[in-house]
Amino acid sequence: MSGLIKANIKKSGIVKIYKQGGPSVLGYEKETIGEPGLGQVRIRQEAIGLNFVDTYFRDGRFPVKSFPYVPGVEAAGVIEAVGPWVTEFKTGDRVGYHFIPGAYAEERIVSTNQLIHIPDDVTFEETAAILVKGFTARMLVKSIHAVSEGDTILVHAAAGGVGSLVTKWAKALGATVIGTVGSEEKKAIALANGVDYVFLAECDGFVNSVNDITGGKGVDVVYDGVGRDTFTHSIDLIRKGGKIVLYGSSSGQPENIDHAALRRKSINLVTPALSAYIPDYETLKLFAEDTFAAIQEGIFGKLAITRYPLSKANEAQADLEARKTTGSVILIP
Numbered sequence: 526m527s528g529l530i531k532a533n534i535k536k537s538g539i540v541k542i543y544k545q546g547g548p549s550v551l552g553y554e555k556e557t558i559g560e561p562g563l564g565q566v567r568i569r570q571e572a573i574g575l576n577f578v579d580t581y582f583r584d585g586r587f588p589v590k591s592f593p594y595v596p597g598v599e600a601a602g603v604i605e606a607v608g609p610w611v612t613e614f615k616t617g618d619r620v621g622y623h624f625i626p627g628a629y630a631e632e633r634i635v636s637t638n639q640l641i642h643i644p645d646d647v648t649f650e651e652t653a654a655i656l657v658k659g660f661t662a663r664m665l666v667k668s669i670h671a672v673s674e675g676d677t678i679l680v681h682a683a684a685g686g687v688g689s690l691v692t693k694w695a696k697a698l699g700a701t702v703i704g705t706v707g708s709e710e711k712k713a714i715a716l717a718n719g720v721d722y723v724f725l726a727e728c729d730g731f732v733n734s735v736n737d738i739t740g741g742k743g744v745d746v747v748y749d750g751v752g753r754d755t756f757t758h759s760i761d762l763i764r765k766g767g768k769i770v771l772y773g774s775s776s777g778q779p780e781n782i783d784h785a786a787l788r789r790k791s792i793n794l795v796t797p798a799l800s801a802y803i804p805d806y807e808t809l810k811l812f813a814e815d816t817f818a819a820i821q822e823g824i825f826g827k828l829a830i831t832r833y834p835l836s837k838a839n840e841a842q843a844d845l846e847a848r849k850t851t852g853s854v855i856l857i858p
Contacts (some may be wrong), residue, residue, distance in 0.1 A: 538858060540629035540838045541593040545585035546844070551839040559607030561634045568620065568635060569693040572653035573628050573835065573856040574599035576686075577750075580842050596724070597628030597856075601643060601652035601702070607797035611637055619643040623809075624800065629838055638806065640815045647820055654830050654853035655690075657799070661772060662690035662749060664802045666698065669813070670768050672747045674699030677739055679747045681726070686853045687773070689718045690825060691748055699846045703735055703744065705815055707848055714829070714851055719773040726751070734763045743767060760786050768793045799848055800829035832857055 536555045544550055561567045579596045581587040601621035604614055614620065620640045625631060643652050655662050665687075666672045672695045680695075682688040683704025692702050696719040715723045717721040722738055724731050735744065743764030750773030759769050760783060769792055787794055803809050819825055829852025833841035837856075844850050 527802065530566055535632075537630060537632040538835060539595060539631065540597075540835060541595055542583055543593050545583060545589070547584065548570075548839040548843040550583065551842065553836040553838070556630075558632050558634070560823075561606055561611075563609050564611060564638070565608040565634050565636055566604045566611060566614055566620075566640070567606040567632060568600070568602045569605050569632050570600045570602035570628070570630065570858055571649035571689065573597055574653040574657055575833075575838075575841055575845060575854040575856055576657050576715065577845065579601050580846055583842065595627040595629055595769070596626045598626055599653060599656045600628045601649040601656075605632070612643075613637060614792060619649070621649075621652040621656055623703065625662055627733055629835065629856065631835065633686075639809065641809065644817050644821065647817055650830055650832075650855060651820060651828055653855045654686075655816060655825075656689075656813075656827055658686045658690055658853055659819065659825075660812045661687050661799055663812055663815050663819075664797060664799055665691055665748055665770060665772060666694045668802050669770055669797055672698045672700050672746075676682070676700040676745045677742075679703045679705075679735065679744045680720070680760070681747070681749045681751045681759070682707070683703045683720050683723060683781060684718070685750065686715040686747070687750055689715075689829065689852060692718050692720055693825050697819075703738060705731070711851060718826075732758060732761050746770060757783075760790075760792065763790065763792050766791045766793075768795060770795045770797065772797055828853060830855060 535558050537558045538555045540551055540553050541561045542550045574651055582589055582596055603614055604618045607616055610819045614637055621643050622639050625635050626637055638823045678695055678700050680688050680691050683692055685707045695702050702720050705726045706715050708727055713722050746768040747759040749771050831850050833856055835856045835858045
C-alpha cells in the first residue's frame with residue numbers, strides 16, 4: 526500500500542508568497558500533488574490568467590487568510606484524475622474556471638462546482654485569457670447596462686484586457702465607443718480594436734472633445750476600470766440619468782467623490798462585484814456560453830495575449846502594474 530501511495534504522489538511547480546509586498550515576494554517552487562477527493566478533480570493546467578486583482582492580494586490591498594498563499598483565480602487545462610461523486614466531468618475533459626483562488630500552479634486539485642467545459646474550437650490560452658475578463662465584459666455590456674444600437678459609451682483603459690473586450694462587444698451591439706488610453710502606442714491598439722474616438726487619458730481638452738462628439742448630451746455610460754486618475758473627469762461626461770460603472774481601480778480608489786454632482790445629474794454610480802452577477806451554476810453556464818460564443822463568432826477578433834512563464838510570475842505582475850502590457854496576460858506552466 527505504501528508503494529502505491531508514493532506512486533500517486535507527484536511534484537508540480539507552483540508560485541507562492543510567504544508575506545505581502547512587491548512583485549519580488551512571488552516565489553516559484555515545487556510541491557507534491559496527491560489525488561482528488563469527493564467532488565474534486567486534478568487538473569493539468571495549460572494556461573493561467575493574470576488579473577489586476579492578483580496584485581491586490583500580493584501587495585496587501587486585499588487580505589489573505591493565511592500564508593503561504595498561492596495567487597491567481599483562473600486557468601484552463603485537462604482533467605487528469607477524477608474523485609468520487611463526480612458525474613459531470615471525466616478524465617481528459619478540457620475545462621476552465623473563473624474564480625477559484627490558487628491558480629498559479631502547474632497542477633492542482635479543485636472542486637467541480639465552478640468548472641466549465643471548454644468548446645473544442647476554443648484554445649486553452651484563449652480560455653485563460655478570457656474568462657474573468659470576458660465574464661466582466663459580459664456583465665458590463667449586458668447585465669449592468671444593456672448596450673444597444675445608438676448608445677454612446679466611454680471606456681477608460683480601452684487597450685487593456687477588459688477595456689478591449691468591452692469595446693469590441695459594444696461595437697458588435699451597435700454602440701459608438703469613445704476610449705482613453707495611457708500612451709500613443711496604446712492609442713493605435715485601441716483604434717485597431719474598433720474604438721471610434723480615442724484620447725490620451727491626460728489629454729488637455731478631453732472633456733470638451735467628448736462633449737463635441739456627443740453634441741453636448743454626454744455619454745450614456747462610462748466603464749471605468751482605472752479609478753482615481755479618471756473618475757472625476759467621468760462625472761462631467763455622462764448624460765443626465767446615465768451610469769458610471771466603477772469596476773476596477775488600477776490607479777487607486779477615487780478620492781472625494783462628488784455625490785452632490787451625481788445627484789444633480791441623476792447619475793447612477795455602480796461598483797459591481799462579478800460574483801454578485803453569477804449567483805449560481807446556471808448563471809455561470811450562461812456567462813460561459815455568451816463569452817465563448819463571442820469568441821466563436823469573431824466578435825473579439827484575434828485576442829491580444831501576452832505570455833510569461835509561470836516561473837516569471839513576478840515579472841509579469843510588475844509589468845502589469847507598470848501598464849507595460851496590452852490585452853490579456855497569461856502564465857504558461
